[in-house]
Amino acid sequence: MKVLVVCSDFPYPADHGGRVDTWGRIKIMSELGWDIDLAVCGKYEPSPADLEAVKRVVSEVYLCGRSSGIVDLLSPLPLQVQSRKRLRSLQVGSGYDHVLLEGDYVYPILHNPQVSGANMVLRVHNNESAYFKSLGRSARKAVHKLYYWMESIKFAGLQKKLAQHVDKYLFISSKEYDVFKNEYPHKGSLFLPPPITRETFETSHFAAKNVVFIGSLFMPNNREAVEWYLKHVHPRLLNEEGYKLIIAGNSRGQGTQWITDYGLSRIEVHDSPKSLDDIYRSGYLFINPMRNGAGVKLKTIEAIQNGLPVVSTSVGCEGTGLVHREHIMIADQPDDFIHAVKSLLDDWAYAGKLLSQSQSYIRKHYDHKAILSGVFGSGIQEQREPLIKQVL
Known part of the structure; x- marks a missing residue:
């Protein structure tokens, strides 16, 4: 099994929620014996130490930087997506069975000819349209509210574009999974909760309040x-x-x-x-x-x-x-x-x-390894019902 994982941010160190989810999944896929390549179109270059740590888990790492200007605000794509347009021409490997998109932001990889023919799987971290609308409610400055509102509208349009290319959807939220399943019942979709990141859980510490x-x-x-x-x-x-x-x-x-x-x-x-x-x-x-x-x-x-x-x-x-x-x-x-x-x-x-x-x-209920084996093995359509019963 050869998988290309595509990220909008370098996933290591796992020091915030999105990285925790992505890095945990990469490690689990590696433990399953799959050949993993990683493509990242991020804002910051990883440190040599962080890059070396990731290379102990994946076979190859392909990096490209984000690129955006004023004209990109006029694109029908969200700025968060348009700024990662270099993914379309990023030189990656070949012969991938699956390409795992870690979120909507890396949509441009779908138009990279080197991944043509692979099974496209999207990890849905958020309903991005709803997420940016919520950021607009939280923002204080009018210019920030306008930006988030525009991104929200554009992400709503992007969801329809993604549906034309993505074969399988993996939802981190059971709530958003249920909404999507009702709207796109013909699409392979599954509730995939975040991975367990600790082999053993910490016990309670009630010494200080x-x-x-x-x-x-x-x-x-x-x-x-x-x-x-x-x-x-x-x-x-x-x-x-x-x-x-x-x-x-x-x-x-x-x-x-x-x-x-x-x-x-x-x-x-x-x-x-x-x-x-x-x-x-x-x-x-x-x-x-x-x-x-x-x-x-x-x-x-x-x-x-x-x-x-x-x-x-x-x-x-x-x-x-x-x-x-x-x-x-x-x-x-x-x-x-x-x-x-x-x-x-x-x-x-x-x-x-x-x-x-x-x-x-x-x-x-958060057994990531068992669910991933079903997703990338037999496929979602055959495994969907028993897995949903298992995790919900």
């Missing part, structure tokens, strides 16, 4: 989530003895002054930490207070694997299959969110029970 948020701090929907929590929840938890909020994530050089501007106490911020392990270990529970977004919020799944029970909004856990009060706590209003956090901080036994049940659910 540290509430943790980890996410990309440059993204407007994550910033909106943190600010909502800082405005409506955090001040009302300061009377909880021992409570502290820990915020960590990559700011891409934009800094975290917007957090400290709130002037609130008991907040610890880690800007672009090299490792998240110690931050997870220092936590009691994880919060995901997202108000807008699409797809699966991998931060929720990662937190559970790293030993933290989760309090989330409905948006923060959609598409995961996790159930309120059985696996996690779900709350959308400030009063309910505060109550959920307090109930776990004040009852470590209940917090531990939720964590244990959520980890058991992920172990059972």
Whole structure:
């Protein structure tokens, strides 16, 4: 089995949600004994060390840079796609059985003559049209809102173009899978949850009442989530003895002054930490207070694997299959969110029970290797029904 994986971002190190999903899948395919090549059209060149780490897993790595200008804004394709137009002429290998597109952004690879004849598989990380619309709601500046709105419309058109070329769809979100299946019942499609990234899950750490948020701090929907929590929840938890909020994530050089501007106490911020392990270990529970977004919020799944029970909004856990009060706590209003956090901080036994049940659910239903074997082996059409029963 020879597979070309095409990414819009270098997948290593796996330091945010999209990379966690992509890199985990690449490793699993390698473990299955498949011959994997990797093509990346990203904004940044990988470091020699990161490139060497990836080459220990894949056979070949093909790189090209993004290219965009003012004229590209006039393209009917989204700018995120048009800027990766070099994929059309990127010199890659030959004889691929499958080409795995890691998201809509790498659509231009479908027009590369060197992959002609391969089976085209699309990993759907988000409904990009809905995702960019949600970013527009979260953005503050009018020019950013206009950009996200335009991209949303263009991605809606791109979805129809993709349907003409893609043979199989792999949805990270069960919710988006259900919507697509109803709209395109003739297309091979499957719910493929994110891969389990740890051989063994961390156990609970309830020594200190540290509430943790980890996410990309440059993204407007994550910033909106943190600010909502800082405005409506955090001040009302300061009377909880021992409570502290820990915020960590990559700011891409934009800094975290917007957090400290709130002037609130008991907040610890880690800007672009090299490792998240110690931050997870220092936590009691994880919060995901997202108000807008699409797809699966991998931060929720990662937190559970790293030993933290989760309090989330409905948006923060959609598409995961996790159930309120059985696996996690779900709350959308400030009063309910505060109550959920307090109930776990004040009852470590209940917090531990939720964590244990959520980890058991992920172990059972997020078996990436078994599902991938079916997808790239017998095909989706034959395997779809039994696999769906297995994972839902």
